[in-house]
Structures are given as structure tokens and as C-alpha cells.
Amino acid sequence: MCNIKPIDELKVSPIEIVNLSAKINNNLILDNISFEIPDKSITAILGPNGAGKSVLLKTINGLVPISKGKITFNSQETSEAIRKKQAMVFQTPTLLRRSVLHNMEFINSINKETNILDAKFLLKRVGLDNFYNHPARLLSGGEKQRLSLARALLLKPKLLLLDEPTTNLDPYSLKLIEDLILEESIKGTTIILTTHDMAQAKRLASNIIFINKGKVLEQTEGKVFFRKPATNEARKYLAGEILL
């Protein structure tokens, strides 16, 4: 019997990460980590710079190869169909050398499920409806990040990966992006984000994963983590101390 489910029915979460290790240029970045991301949750991955947060997101998205261990999506190993149900917003948005609307239309050209109306609706939602013909690479940092998120949402993902989506953004862009994240979560999208903004993690995340030096030190509920972190490293991190 065939185990592969049709794409539109395909569920990509819960996500289970088992004994995962990943290397970049032969340096071990993720060291034998295991945790589970619940279905339809918002999970914040916290940790100091260089802890391996971005690499973890990229590994889940299939951009960094797995050296050891495995990642399963709703008990299935990754496949092209599963990867097509994911969308990732990078810390530094990569925008095509085209206008704002053409950046969205590019997604329509590769994803037959969406059309120009979806693209225009999302551009309006992120406050870029007056920028259709504006060259994307000339947008401000916040506008670029909003366009990048709109483009990701146009894919109608079931798993949304956000790598520090609001770093250096003004309060308007920050609020807009957070509202969109919450809306997507209500629609049933599983969301994993990395952030250094503790207030944001408190506002958004139901689930916290704290990593340091490529190891998962804590996985707990948001409320619990901020009230009573279990590890010394997490306490120091929340207090703003340097982790050695």
C-alpha cells in the first residue's frame, strides 16, 4: 500500500527531531539534538548568537544537510512534497531583482494554486499595496521583510519558518508582522521562529526551545520558560549575561 499522501492533504507537523547533528564546513553546529514541535503551535527558538538557531531552521527546511539523526514531519521523512508545504523567511530577505508585484508573481508562476488576486491581497495585508511597481530591492528594511513574509504566505505553507523576522524593524512593521504570524497560527499553520526579542517570544510563542552551542538545553512552554527557566544557561541568557 502506498504511504504517500496527496499534497493538499499532507500534514507536515508534529515535527520530530531525533539525535540531529549538522555540520557547516566540517564544523559541528548542531550536536545530537532531539525535540518535538507540536502541530499548529508557535515555537520560538532562543539562544545566544552562534548557538545554531538559523542552522536549525535551515536544516528543517532542507537547506543544510543532516549529518546524523533524522527529522520527521507527521511521522514521514522529508520529501519534495513536504518541502513544498514549507516556507521560510530569511533573516536578510532575498528579493528578486524585480518589482514588488513581480516578486509575488514569481511565486504564482511556480505555485499554480495561487493567483494575482492572492498576491495583491497579501501585499495589501502587509501594507505594500502602493508599491506594486516599486523595485523590490529599493524598499526599506521593514518593507523588504514584509514583502518577504507576504511572498512566503503566498505559498500557503503548513509550516512557516521565520529567521529573526523582525530584527531592526520599526514598531509598525513589527506589529504588522506579529499580527500576521498570529493570524497564520489561528489558520492552523505551524510556525517556528528564531528571535532575540524576549518580549516578542513571550507574546507569540506557546513553545520555547532554548539552545546553546548546538545543544538543546530546554524545551518547555513559553510561560514556564520565562517565569522559571530550568537551566543555569537560560537564567543567565534571560538576565542578559554572557554565556561562556
Add this chain to the structure above:
Amino acid sequence: MNILLEAFQQSFHLVFNFDKDLFEILFLSLRVSLVSLLLSCLIGLPLGTILAIKNFWFRDSILIIFNTMMGLPPVVVGLIVYIIISRSGPLGWMGILYTPTAMIIAQMILIIPIIVSLSAQIIEEIQLEYKNLFKSLVISSQDAVKAYLFDARYSILTVMLAGFGRAISEVGAVIIVGGNIDHLTRVMTTSIALETSKGNLSLALALGIILLLIALTVNFLLIRLKITAKRKSYV
């Protein structure tokens, strides 16, 4: 100073009197250069794209060869093509020596390395920029290549204009394989060489001025294109 003034007067006279011989030479120059450019792009762009996106073990060696070939001396190219297509050469049976076809082949050998090397560099740069995004979007390599070429269109046009500049101003190769035959293979550059050797300096200079005007127009277009692309941040 007199000769310059005379040359300017003569060039205006030739252009505004629609001198039949001049326009014949001019059109042949443009035809040979444009056809060689078009054919060079048809070969060079796919080759440049493959070299930019595929990683095979002798890729770097091929790129080094094409980079070196950008500085090929035209007379050497002319000589090699001459040897190959002359009656006793391996392709002598084709009978194309002293024809515009021979001139196009020689010019293609000079332009293809420019198209390959520069387009490979441009596409490699854009590929590095888009790599993670496209991998994340799980798009096919065919769609990715289409996107690289579309988004690099301004830079590629600049490369094409650079190739055209090399072709239209070339003299060494076309004079060897074309033979500078009147009404058959005489182009702007070979005419200038001929008139100079005949001591007809003002006519040679007049032709030179017209050739410079063509080069100026090409460069003007190139700069406009660069400004537009930069303004829109498309490069």
C-alpha cells in the same frame, strides 16, 4: 589641423549625400557584426550559464581558457581561420574564404569568449544570491535558470553591447579572411586600413569618424542601460 577639418567635412559630405559606397560598407559592417553577435550569443549564453551553475571538475579550467581567449589577438584568429578555410585547409571544400561568412566566423571566435566569460560571472553572482531562496522554494533548475537569465537581463545586454563593440571595431581578422574585396567583403575598418595605405588620409579619417560615431552610440546606449538598471536596482 587641416587634415582633421577636411576629414570632418568629408565625413559629413559622405553621410549627408548618402554616398552609395559608404552605405554599402556600413551596412555590411553592421550585418557581419550583428550576425556574429547573434550567433555568438546563441552559443555563448547557454555555455556561460552552464559554467555558472554546474560544478564539474574541469569547470575552472574551461573558465580560465575563455578568460584568456578574451585577449586573443585578432590577427592570430584571422590567420588560424584562414589556414582552416583556405583551399588546402580542412574546411577548404566549403569555399567560404574571402566571403562575409568567413568574416562572421572569425568575429564569432573573438566574441564568444567575451559572452561566455562575462555571462558566467554575472549568472554565478545572481545564482549565489538566489541559491537559498530557490532551494527553499524547491523550484526546478529549469525555472531557476529562467529566473537567473531574466533578472540578469540588463547585465547580459551590457555584455552583448561589449561584444558588438569588439566586432564592429575589429580589423585584423576580417582583413585576412575577408580579403577586403570591394562590394563583397569591404567593411568600415578594412576600408580605413586600405585608404590609409593609399595615403588617402582624409577619407580614412572620415570613415574613422563615422565608425567612432557608431561606437559612441553603442556606448551611449550601454551607459543609459546601466543607469536605468542601477536606478531600479536591477543589477
